[in-house]
Amino acid sequence: MLLHPLHHQPFEPELRYWISCFTNYNMPPALDAELSRFNPNAPADREQLIRRYCLPHFNSRENFRHRQRLVEVLQAALDKPDFDFEEVWEPLEDDYDDQQWPSGWPASIDNSRDFFQRLLLAARELWHADLTRAQLPSLAECRAIPARERGSHDWLFSIDNSDTWRALFDMTATPYDMTTPGPQFQGEQLSLHLSGELQRLSVPATWPVTQAPSHCSFTLNVRGISELAVSGSRFDGRMRTQLTRLNPGYHLRLEIGFDCVIECVALSVSIADLKGIRDEKQL
Structure with a gap:
């Protein structure tokens, strides 16, 4: 059984796990200002956000098997033509704290499927060695x-x-x-x-x-x-x-x-x- 890198519990990531670096409750002002320089609806900025912030966010925690599982979850969602990717950005219904994201970002993300598709392509590229290693025989x-x-x-x-x-x-x-x-x-x-x-x-x-x-x-x-x-x-x-x-x-x-x-x-x-x-x- 694959365990969570920080807790002794099964690792069962949801799709929102991918964007947790953009949506948190105590975002430091410096990070807020840094992320607010980007427009998540602009294709070039999306690539920067994914490669400079989203993927490096995992480097010190997950090993190659965690990364494989993350990619599997993302691929499964993209394989569903009617999957609602806009909902991934919304706070959980039972979460009573105000979820914060960069103050300079627009109120909504346009074409979220494109964002997550770019995320998958970048992950497969940058994590190629880890994903290959996860496929090696036992x-x-x-x-x-x-x-x-x-x-x-x-x-x-x-x-x-x-x-x-x-x-x-x-x-x-x-x-x-x-x-x-x-x-x-x-x-x-x-x-x-x-x-x-x-x-x-x-x-x-x-x-x-x-x-x-x-x-x-x-x-x-x-x-x-x-x-x-x-x-x-x-x-x-x-x-x-x-x-x-x-x-x-x-x-x-x-x-x-x-x-x-x-x-x-x-x-x-x-x-x-x-x-x-x-x-x-x-x-």
Whole structure:
């Protein structure tokens, strides 16, 4: 069940939730003056109100699943040809406080359907990554993928920026015996520093044989995690990787050290800070 971001209750937003930044009971005078500079009935001003005030109003509260639900509510209303969008701006019948909106605005909003249609288009554009992430399969669904359809040991050639590896090494296989000091979690992101020996790989075409690297190091970045499972007690040591490319996104399973397992579904998996070196001590 999706809970409200501020209250431990089910998140069931009404359509007026979208315009709550324009209709409140204690609007600061500075905000009133700022919003009053716009005419909500002018197309250009509508775009400004939507993109500068309405959508940013949600940034610090709702996560990607809340945004998906908000878009679903808005889309459902727009799918009804006879939906009364003018009523959305009106105060609730059982609300005995005076609902305030910008003092410089007209008494009514013309063609409210157009306002909410523009709102949907802007939300789908600006929240594209979040809405895509909300559509990723669950971990349970990914675990049910047949083994023959999962990734191979050459996982580096299935990531978002595999050209980074080819540009430096010009090699055709992934080093599979990598080690890590442990993961770093930051919000909905995961990073690991990896290093290891370049086993069973050809010499890079751009490197003289005498200078061919014997080891590599890089950072594995996982972004836009939609679901995560972590178990174990030792998060450092040798890492074994299984990466399955979804459409879009990835299912990533990392087995680290003696008993650690990190498994997630994410929008992006990439590498950065790639280095090839001769001396393992430089890692």
